[in-house]
């Protein structure tokens with residue numbers, strides 16, 4: 001039985017891409033919470049927000065968190081708001097993918113797919129930082145770490161079972 005690896009972090013920090021790669025190298029099933037919610041609702045995130053509101057979307061995320069907490073062996077890429085939920089560590093080994101906001105801003109195209117990425121995104125980002133830190137087993141700076149190093153770190157912590165050990169890995173080699 002292997003613990004799930006759970007990626008959290010702000011919109012555009014690279015969770016989905018990293019999760020896809022991790023799933024490939026660890027040969028594990030990938031779950032992207034946004035995609036799963038969209039598939040189940042048969043609606044885009046944007047339409048869920050517009051039709052049912054943010055609170056309803058958060059309820060779906062919370063239910064999904066409880067459901068995924070019962071599973072193992074997954075690589076889970078969480079929507080940026082998962083940090084708001086209680087007890088996300090029940091889902092597995094939680095990795096916070098950090099990127100400074102100025103890089104995120106360049107990466108996220110304002111194509112309307114992310115209803116909360118608007119002119120208040122910087123404020124939301126600042127508010128969320130502490131939540132991501134609080135909820136993570138480790139924090140990894142995606143602007144400073146190569147993927148292979150990142151994967152090795154995940155493997156290391158999983159093997160040693162060092163959950164709940166607060167570690168920040170953001171001073172390793174440049175990309």
Ligand code: S3P
Nearest residue numbers: 010011012034079080081114115
């Ligand atoms: C959100 C992030 C989005 C998506 C929704 C809300 C947030 O996911 O779940 O638009 O509250 O930060 P990504 O982080 O994958 O963009």
